[in-house]
Amino acid sequence: MASEHDADPLVEIENVSKLFDLSQGVVDRLLGKEPQPVRAVQNVDLTINRGDIMGIAGESGCGKTTLGKLLVKLYDPTEGTIRFDGRDVTKLSREDERVFRQRVQMIFQDPFESLNPRMTVFQSVVEPLKINDIGDGYRDRKEQVVEVLNDVGLSPAEAYLNEFPKELSGGERQRVAIARALVVNPDFVVCDEPVSMLDVSIRAGVLNLMKELQDEYGLTYLFISHDLSLIRYMCDRTAIMYLGDIIEQGSTSDVVTKSKHPYTEALFDAVPEIEPDAERHRANVTGEVPDPRNPPSGCRFHPRCAKIIPPEDWTGSQDAFRRAFQFKRRAAMDDLEVEEIDANEQRSAVDQLLASGLTLELPEEHRHEAESKGTVDVNALDMPRRAENALRSAARDLIEGNEEDAMEQLNREFQTVCEQRHPELRQSGDQIAACHLFESSASNPEAVAPDASD
Numbered sequence: 001m002a003s004e005h006d007a008d009p010l011v012e013i014e015n016v017s018k019l020f021d022l023s024q025g026v027v028d029r030l031l032g033k034e035p036q037p038v039r040a041v042q043n044v045d046l047t048i049n050r051g052d053i054m055g056i057a058g059e060s061g062c063g064k065t066t067l068g069k070l071l072v073k074l075y076d077p078t079e080g081t082i083r084f085d086g087r088d089v090t091k092l093s094r095e096d097e098r099v100f101r102q103r104v105q106m107i108f109q110d111p112f113e114s115l116n117p118r119m120t121v122f123q124s125v126v127e128p129l130k131i132n133d134i135g136d137g138y139r140d141r142k143e144q145v146v147e148v149l150n151d152v153g154l155s156p157a158e159a160y161l162n163e164f165p166k167e168l169s170g171g172e173r174q175r176v177a178i179a180r181a182l183v184v185n186p187d188f189v190v191c192d193e194p195v196s197m198l199d200v201s202i203r204a205g206v207l208n209l210m211k212e213l214q215d216e217y218g219l220t221y222l223f224i225s226h227d228l229s230l231i232r233y234m235c236d237r238t239a240i241m242y243l244g245d246i247i248e249q250g251s252t253s254d255v256v257t258k259s260k261h262p263y264t265e266a267l268f269d270a271v272p273e274i275e276p277d278a279e280r281h282r283a284n285v286t287g288e289v290p291d292p293r294n295p296p297s298g299c300r301f302h303p304r305c306a307k308i309i310p311p312e313d314w315t316g317s318q319d320a321f322r323r324a325f326q327f328k329r330r331a332a333m334d335d336l337e338v339e340e341i342d343a344n345e346q347r348s349a350v351d352q353l354l355a356s357g358l359t360l361e362l363p364e365e366h367r368h369e370a371e372s373k374g375t376v377d378v379n380a381l382d383m384p385r386r387a388e389n390a391l392r393s394a395a396r397d398l399i400e401g402n403e404e405d406a407m408e409q410l411n412r413e414f415q416t417v418c419e420q421r422h423p424e425l426r427q428s429g430d431q432i433a434a435c436h437l438f439e440s441s442a443s444n445p446e447a448v449a450p451d452a453s454d
């Protein structure tokens with residue numbers, strides 16, 4: 001692992017975005033809606049140093065695979081620059097591109113899909129040598145194939161040469177895929193969920209092998225995984241992605257133990273410490289990952305964040321603000337249970353709507369003590385009088401069908417910087433994070449890459 005002092009960048013990603021233009025669906029066309037591109041990767045900055053294992057983590061759909069494919073040039077960026085060993089990969093000559101395709105390899109999640117079922121192990125592994133014109137004839141190439149198969153633990157290699165993928169176990173197939181990537185002696189390997197399709201019992205063996213091969217072949221890795229235990233075990237540095245953004249990065253130990261971003265904290269809180277089978281804590285986040293075609297304003301994580309920032313003049317608790325803000329969001333999405341109001345109940349309609357609308361849909365371990373069965377005791381919340389009055393008045397409007405008045409009131413009363421402004425990436429020592437909470441505490445407030453789109 002390269003230390004801070006001998007940091008030697010191999011891959012430099014600067015302000016890179018990748019948008020996928022989706023053709024309109026029939027319904028959208030009929031409604032005359034503009035097609036919205038998917039912002040799979042958004043203004044990403046990342047440097048990977050020679051000899052490091054960089055991890056990319058985040059929930060499904062956050063753009064990890066797209067970023068990996070950009071780095072091996074399976075996609076071109078819509079914006080921004082990717083430099084490999086100092087050279088812009090979109091401006092390579094034909095010969096430089098050939099060399100790039102040899103030096104940079106990718107290992108995919110599913111070895112069944114990445115290996116041609118009609119090719120033997122020998123044919124699969126020798127193919128990259130032929131394509132790259134490496135080796136001096138059949139005998140020399142066969143020697144190289146045998147050597148790499150032995151290196152990846154398929155030994156004696158001769159026993160595997162004539163096998164087809166379907167005759168191999170999942171672990172053996174992934175080892176063939178690794179051999180196919182390594183036979184051309186690359187410098188940089190992108191590993192996209194390389195063990196997630198494998199039986200749990202053999203994952204550690206494959207990961208340890210990959211670590212050994214890193215030394216032996218002098219590799220730099222990018223490890224993409226949603227599995228944070230794997231990230232913690234394998235990676236020197238880690239970047240966390242959310243809806244196409246890198247929201248935090250730094251040394252893995254800092255990112256795990258001194259998370260600056262509430263999303264990172266929630267992700268790692270949900271990982272069991274030692275026992276992989278121990279009961280998992282679930283994260284203190286509300287809702288699902290939003291549609292990347294229509295990402296939230298400000299900080300993209302704010303609609304789910306446990307630490308959403310109240311306005312400066314807020315006199316109640318942060319928890320109360322979080323609830324009032326969620327009430328506002330639910331009102332905007334027409335998601336409050338106005339229809340469920342029971343006219344026969346003793347409590348007024350407004351009380352009923354507040355009691356259900358101020359609950360947070362959270363895993364049990366994060367629930368407020370005054371919360372049960374989808375309702376909360378509003379009196380037990382530290383809600384300022386003025387805010388409660390605004391909520392009551394908005395609830396009345398909603399019950400009477402005056403959505404516009406309700407939203408005007410809620411929008412005026414429950415404002416947060418998290419919704420209004422995209423946080424800039426700030427650096428503190430070696431750690432970088434994009435969170436308004438971190439903005440005020442960062443010792444080096446030099447903006448790294450403000451998002452120009454918001």
Ligand SMILES: Nc1ncnc2c1ncn2[C@@H]1O[C@H](COP(=O)(O)OP(=O)(O)OP(=O)(O)O)[C@@H](O)[C@H]1O
Binds near residue numbers: 065
């Ligand atoms: N070729 C494509 N065309 C259109 N949209 C795409 C394409 N590839 C990815 N996307 C979209 O881009 C976003 C990011 O996808 P990506 O596969 O990079 O995420 P991921 O974090 O790797 O997820 P997973 O772990 O599920 O593979 C998703 O919304 C996805 O639907």
